């Protein structure tokens with residue numbers, strides 16, 4: 001089974017991914033907990049070129065184009081799918097990924113790129129069985145991760161996150177595997193919402 005967690009920064013994805021992995025492990029499943037951007041050289045390249053502490057990616061004094069950003073995320077994902085996700089699924093493991101191609105659709109679309117081009121670019125990515133979209137107002141997510149962000153960047157980040165949240169909600173209407181979870185609730189309640197859906201899914205398998 002392949003499960004993905006999506007949502008804006010600070011929505012609770014890594015918290016819920018860990019809890020979900022433990023839930024499966026306690027039931028005897030072999031679990032692979034992973035994330036994008038990855039920790040491979042491709043993911044490290046993205047962190048160095050694109051995610052420079054909340055600032056725009058800069059190479060030799062020039063900003064990286066949004067197209068180049070999208071291609072870097074897709075290259076990291078192609079390696080992720082080929083080297084970890086596909087082999088793990090073929091070995092019968094449960095794969096839980098904190099972010100996947102839906103992040104590229106939501107974020108790179110919010111940067112002004114064409115959604116159809118982004119969907120085409122990511123067509124190689126195997127479809128998950130289910131995607132939990134942890135949805136919450138940007139104000140709440142920003143409160144949760146206040147310490148992570150530079151204050152001067154606050155307004156710019158807020159506006160981008162607002163667009164990203166809207167994009168995710170639009171994507172949830174286009175991709176039936178996406179389930180919207182109210183991430184405003186406490187950690188345990190959000191976990192229980194996720195588990196209820198997983199149990200239904202396991203019952204169907």
Ligand SMILES: Nc1ncnc2c1ncn2[C@@H]1O[C@H](COP(=O)(O)OP(=O)(O)O)[C@@H](O)[C@H]1O
Nearest residue numbers: 008009010011012013014015016144185186187
């Ligand atoms: N349901 C929740 N209610 C309140 N705080 C939460 C909740 N889930 C996570 N947090 C806290 O919010 C912060 C961001 O959570 P995290 O799981 O790292 O989000 P993400 O991986 O989506 O960026 C962390 O400090 C975490 O402990």
Ligand SMILES: Cc1cn([C@H]2C[C@H](O)[C@@H](COP(=O)(O)OP(=O)(O)O)O2)c(=O)[nH]c1=O
Nearest residue numbers: 009036037051073099100101103104107108
């Ligand atoms: C996977 C992915 C992430 N992102 C963005 C979302 C986040 O703001 C950022 C980094 O992801 P994040 O989950 O914050 O990773 P970390 O905390 O380990 O740095 O990258 C994209 O813009 N496109 C993508 O395809």
